[in-house]
Amino acid sequence: MKVIDIAKAAGVNPDTVRFYTREGLLNPARNPANNYQQFGNEDLRRLRFARKARQLGFSLPEIRSILRQADDHHSPCPLVRDVFENRLAEVEREIRELHQLRDRMKSALSAWQTMPDGTPDGHTICRLIEHWDESTGLRD
Structure with a gap:
């Protein structure tokens, strides 16, 4: 998925996707043919999670900590x-x-x-x- 595709799928704008990517919450691969960022289903899941967490009042550092623990299987x-x-x-x-x-x-x-x-x-x-x-x- 390109930025626009994952943004639509998650119900956010493309700038939100770019922001979370810069902040390290999303880890897109690079398409070797055109160097575009390619987002996968895991990125979409993390983006949806981050959006829900923000709606509940969690800060970006808190979301990062939560994702880090989950990534470490805790x-x-x-x-x-x-x-x-x-x-x-x-x-x-x-x-x-x-x-x-x-x-x-x-x-x-x-x-x-x-x-x-x-x-x-x-x-x-x-x-x-x-x-x-x-x-x-x-x-x-």
Whole structure:
């Protein structure tokens, strides 16, 4: 298969195939007649795997480690579980932080609706922000 063929078969664009090839996840052979890269079924399987792993949030180095373990005939499943548990905890922390940010933003916007616009006077830049008190959500 050429780049375009494997890209279509995996549901990705050709640049993705080239990227994963440069990163060493795919190992195409070279056609001696024209020096084109020739991808096989193993490359297609690895490309589909990498795509699914990316959709689940695995990073490129993590995918590389998983493939390396599989290439060495060791089950990568314990690694996958461990990485995934850590990533899930990280995502949940980020979600909590985003919820807190959203609440601060809503509170600030609500308070700012009744505050007059101010002009920088050498002592202030933007009174909306400078007078914001996170603990109360009101002007300080």
